[in-house]
Amino acid sequence: MxxxxxxxxxxxxxxxxxxxxxxxxxxxxxxxxxxxxxxxxxxxxxxxxxxxxxxxxxxxxxxxxxxxxxxxxxxxxxxxxxxxxxxxxxxxxxxxxxxxxxxxxxxxxxxxxxxxxxxxxxxxxxxxxxxxxxxxxxxxxxxxxxxxxxxxxxxxxxxxxxxxxxxxxxxxxxxxxxxxxxxxxxxxxxxxxxxxxxxxxxxxxxxxxxxxxxxxxxxxxxxxxxxxxxxxxGSELPTPETAESTVTDRPVLTVDTLRLAAPSGKALLDDISFTIHAGEVLGIAGVEGNGQTELVDALIGLRHADSGTIRFLDQDITALPTRKRREQGVGYIPEDRHRHGLLLEAPLWENRILGHVTEKPNSKGVWLDLKSAQQDTRRIVETYDVRTPGIDVTAASLSGGNQQKLIVGREMSHNPRFLIAAHPTRGVDVGAQSAIWDHIREARREGLAVLLISADLDELIGLSDTLRVIYDGKLVADADPATITPEALGSAMTGAASGHLEDDENPAPPENRDGATGSPKSAAPLASPASPESPEDEAR
Missing domain, CATH: 3.40.50.300 (P-loop containing nucleotide triphosphate hydrolases)
Structure with missing residues (x-):
């Protein structure tokens, strides 16, 4: 029937x-x-x-x-x-x-x-x-x-x-x-x-x-x-796996005992500390609602932490406004592209300017350079395969995946030193997924430091040099991407494990994935949270 x-x-x-x-x-x-x-x-x-x-x-x-x-x-x-x-x-x-x-x-x-x-x-x-x-x-x-x-x-x-x-x-x-x-x-x-x-x-x-x-x-x-x-x-299934390590010993972003509380006093971020080095991808795994959004907001400047510090290239940026952070080299792929990534009713070339109003090619001195911005939008559309009849159509007229490719192209076009990538391939097809992974890997080879947040555990494991688990606002566990399985990582995300996670039969070696020593873990494992009655009800 x-x-x-x-x-x-x-x-x-x-x-x-x-x-x-x-x-x-x-x-x-x-x-x-x-x-x-x-x-x-x-x-x-x-x-x-x-x-x-x-x-x-x-x-x-x-x-x-x-x-x-x-x-x-x-x-x-x-x-x-x-x-x-x-x-x-x-x-x-x-x-x-x-x-x-x-x-x-x-x-x-x-x-x-x-x-x-x-x-x-x-x-x-x-x-x-x-x-x-x-x-x-x-x-x-x-x-x-x-x-x-x-x-x-x-x-x-x-x-x-x-x-x-x-x-x-x-x-x-x-x-x-x-x-x-x-x-x-x-x-x-x-x-x-x-x-x-x-x-x-x-x-x-x-x-x-x-x-x-x-x-x-x-x-x-x-x-x-x-x-x-x-x-x-028309192409093979891509893989996010990154064989070579490009991690250096040069700190790009250091977060020290960052704390952010809700108006009720509940800790949304509880003593968060980590360091991301040039050429390193730090993956954060967690069920949505456990502090990832608040962490991203604090790093980009949408919220100001109650205590703790954020240092970017040896400068304290804890109190800097978002625009200053962007101008100094912080890229931002937001988790909600509709709320924080695009002006849906604006044309594509205006969305290319968004978040980078004071930077070339969008501006010349104190004036907007609309011709250059439009020309660069055409380049992004071609380079990132944004399917659109032209740059004058609204962002709302694109499919979700093409909206995402436009955002990724915009952020990568400014050669950021540090990239916040929150769900960078959510809602995109396998071809676009592969292209976005390639762009991140290429920039990583050039020294880009990346904070990667994703619900795709294969993506997290494949792209990350270092993996940490966030639960109820705390970093509760770390893992070696070379040995951890999606199942073990998913279990830790519900609060079922803490400390260092690894395959019991194949414990993680002290070296990083290409055998070179000195790939630093971002921070020591923290204490285990109290066991929730229901992971789903507890995960906010």
Whole structure:
């Protein structure tokens, strides 16, 4: 039985054809993966299915009946639900209030709604507690609330956009268990992802989109990640592994006993200390909400620490404003590209200037040099393969991955001495991932010091020279990237381990990964945190 069928879908925008003659058939009770490079048209296609946009050509059929959607409300009425990559939850409301918001007519806002939420949560193994505030939930629990929201509205086909982008391995496994429960109940899932290993492990069928059109389908049992990558982008699956060490003994950034507290007095950063040397990538692993955001904000100057010092190239920058830090050579790839990385309604060339207003080629003396900025934007678009019809379109018109490539190109173009890279490849395809890794590795060879924060543990392990785990605002463990496994690192991220992490059967040697001595660990391992009752509830 077919749950959803898209036939001949074409969608044009000024200067670009986003979808061209796309065909997609999703069977009931299956997980159907949709993969493709950035800008391939996946998001546009799903917006069409969810009623957010109307196709110029083609048809949509749900349960064998042809339909036409004018809004998401129409799609929801026909059993189509979508969980967006950027969650749509109100932090200051409870789980129950978030779930019923906008659907009060279904089961009211009291006891009936609570019973329905409990029933759905138990039925699909979601483990959702209705009375908790959303702001007190970890990222995996928030995702389950989003899934519950669409189930509450009667969805029989769920669209999940990059659902594993911010999850650690244990949370990914739990999500896949949830998806299997949904399948067992006859529901269908459209799973959009760039993580090909996960796609092959959870999907029943795979459709590949390239340059706006479907180029093939695959059966996971008969497909390898390499074959899928070649079908997606025409190249082999990239690896983040860095064979050679470029770590020097020249400190670039030194953080000493940095502390930052919330208005309530709770420590968001608790005596954070580390040093990053020229040519070194320091990876910070942690479940989102454990202090990574506050650490980045303190380093770039968006928040000022309550105590402690930050030294950059032997200068105390603890009290310097953000602009001064940027001018002195601090690059910044933010974790939230929409809030801190781009002006979405501004053209690409204005976004190229963002954060570097006083620097060449954007300025000449006290004046902006718009012609040079526009010329350099064209160079970035070409060098970083930003898929766009031109530099005058708005940043909002680009796919998420192309927005990310623009930001990376902008930051790397100023030859930073220290780069804060927060989730630098989140939401980008395997081809763009490989290019971003190459740019970071090349700059590292030239002496760039990097603070890398990522939810992709393979990326953290592969790119980092030094690895540390952050938990509840403290650096609680360190690890040798040459020996640590994603599973052991993921376990430490939930607070289950402290000290120095290593493979018990193959203990880490004292040398760094190419055999050269003197690759310094950033700091000694710190004390273990108290064991939480629930890692998900404790991880803020």
């Amino acid at each position: 077919t749950a959803v069928e898209l036939a001949g879908i074409t969608k044009r925008f000024p200067g670009v054809v986003a979808n061209h003659d796309i065909h997609l058939t999703v069977r009931k009770g299956t997980v159907h993966a949709l993969v493709g490079e950035n800008g391939a048209g996946k998001s546009t296609l799903m917006k069409i299915l969810y009623g957010m946009q109307k196709p110029d050509e083609g048809t949509i059929a749900v349960d064998g009946e042809q339909v036409s959607f004018s809004s998401p409300a129409d799609a929801i009425a026909r059993g189509i639900g979508m969980v967006h990559q950027h969650f749509m939850l109100a932090d200051n409301l409870t789980v129950l209030e978030n779930v019923v918001l906008g659907s009060e007519k279904l089961y009211g806002i009291g006891a009936r709604a609570r019973r329905k939420i409990k029933e759905l949560s138990d039925r699909y193994g979601l483990g959702v507690r209705p009375d908790l505030l959303v702001e007190d939930l970890g990222v995996a629990a928030r995702q389950r609330v989003e899934i519950l929201k669409v189930l509450y509205r009667g969805a029989r086909t769920l669209i999940l956009d990059e659902p594993t982008a911010v999850l650690v391995p244990q949370e990914v496994d739990a999500l896949f268990d949830n998806l299997r429960e949904l399948k067992a109940e006859g529901l269908s899932v459209i799973f959009i992802s760039h993580k090909l290993g996960e796609v092959l492990s959870v999907a029943d069928e795979i459709t590949v989109i390239r340059r706006g059109t479907t180029v093939g389908t695959a059966v996971p049992a008969a497909t390898t990640p390499r074959q899928l990558a070649e079908l997606m982008v």
